[in-house]
Amino acid sequence: MVWISRVCFRKYGNFVDNIRLYVRGGSGGMGLPRLGGHGGNGGDVLVVAKKDITLKQIKDKHPSKRFAAGAGSNSSIQALRGANGEDTQVFAPVGISVTTDNGRILGELNCEGDRLLVAKGGRGGTLHSGFLPSKGQNRHIRLDLKLIADFGLVGFPNAGKSSLLTALSHAKPRIANYPFTTLRPEIGKVMYDDHNQVSVADLPGLIEGAHMNKGMGHKFLKHVERTKQLMFVVDISGFQLASKTPVRSAFETVVLLTKELELYKEELLGKPAILVINKMDLPEAQGHLRELEAHLENQEESSRLFPKDVIPKSLMHFTHIIPVSATTGLGLPLLKSLIRQSLEEQDAIETEGQRHERLLKLRREIPKPTIPNWGFPQPT
Structure with missing residues (x-):
């Protein structure tokens, strides 16, 4: 017996298969020159694959489509090592590719829990930087569904x-x-x-x-x-x-x-x-x-x-x-x-191909045995 169900995207409005986001890593914290204090690093922005989420839901929940990580804390007398800024996670569907505005592929998220760094936080100020922090990375990215x-x-x-x-x-x-x-x-x-x-x-x-x-x-x-x-x-x-x-x-x-x-x-x-x-x-x-x-x-x-x-x-x-x-x-x-x-049939072919690829990889990784030289001529 076969029974059929229907998944219709109309209940979410128009179908969304790609979305453009602005992401910004957190700025680092100031160092403390007097005591050689180290400012905290800015937080990172990561895209994390999660089941039961759609790009339409991201668009509705975050209409500004802007994601910024937390700034690192300044070094102080009470805390010479400033606290790092909090990371920001953008939860996205499994099976997406992430690209920059110019089309450069940053990565793909194929399994639940896969994580991809899209905007790195700035470093905290240290002696080497004159105790001045750096700003976090900022860019526009695109999330595109690979498979609908x-x-x-x-x-x-x-x-x-x-x-x-x-x-x-x-x-x-x-x-x-x-x-x-x-x-x-x-x-x-x-x-x-x-x-x-x-x-x-x-x-x-x-x-x-x-x-x-x-x-x-x-x-x-x-x-x-x-x-x-x-x-x-x-x-x-x-x-x-x-x-x-x-x-x-x-x-x-x-x-x-x-x-x-x-x-x-x-x-x-x-x-x-x-x-x-x-x-x-x-x-x-x-x-x-x-x-x-x-x-x-x-x-x-x-x-x-x-x-x-x-x-x-x-x-x-x-x-x-x-x-x-x-x-x-x-x-x-x-x-x-x-x-x-x-x-x-397709899954069986792909599984066999993946098994063959793993076997070839293992063979390449196994070191070749060293043949000791007992004074006899070596084979050429």
Whole structure:
């Protein structure tokens, strides 16, 4: 048995996947020249990973988005060594990257309790500094979610992504028979008997030219980066954005989606991907499906029918191809099963790869034995 629950960010307002903060380390305390006293060091600002917290909650709780650590105490006759300033902790979600304003990566927080120093406190005044303290470090930083869901739904507008999410999660996202219904990520969760769960994100619809920031453009593509796997959702009858734009077949839709991902960031094509062929309840769907399957079996030759500038360097190789109807429920039980299977396969591969990396590291760290020289010629 599989049951479905829904996690909707609407109860928190608009979904927030990145936030910009100002952080400042505390200033050091003055030294005491008369007695050689040492001022206290300023406190540090650290970002600490914590479960059950969102970037939206940080934004709401700290509207100024400013975090400053405590200043170190001055040296005095009563306390020649001034007390250090208090550290300030910024609690943030697990799975974020922290960067500076110019894009330099300061670090990532992947597990609960991970800590990252983002603004160091100033040193207290000592004999070496003429008993003058230094100021704390200050900078603007960005917190970006690295992962928003296990699967990201990739498709052109009106491909039925929101309907599919509704069918998978019994949610009620905004659905209409026109493009651009989804303007921000909607996250649904599929729950299994053993309490395992898989998150699926309905992302804003992609359009041709998204890599040049057309439509939702980079906002959409940024979200695609933050999913473990991709789920292409294609209308079996094809796609047409507007009456003056060309009609794209289902196979051409797959090719164009692949090309947009490649032009934005080629590494995205390395993500495992499932192809969901939606709207199989429509008339003539079976005929279109046979045509699509024939093209998918021979992608390289079929893609040559298109202009060179729309053909990706490398075509997508889907782990599973599933025809479904989000309206009637056709194929959805199989899709739910394959969603979990695909993630488990990825986890197994990654675990084996990590085990292999650890083994290689251990081998590199083991010192080579020293062969004593007994007067015999050494091997060359």
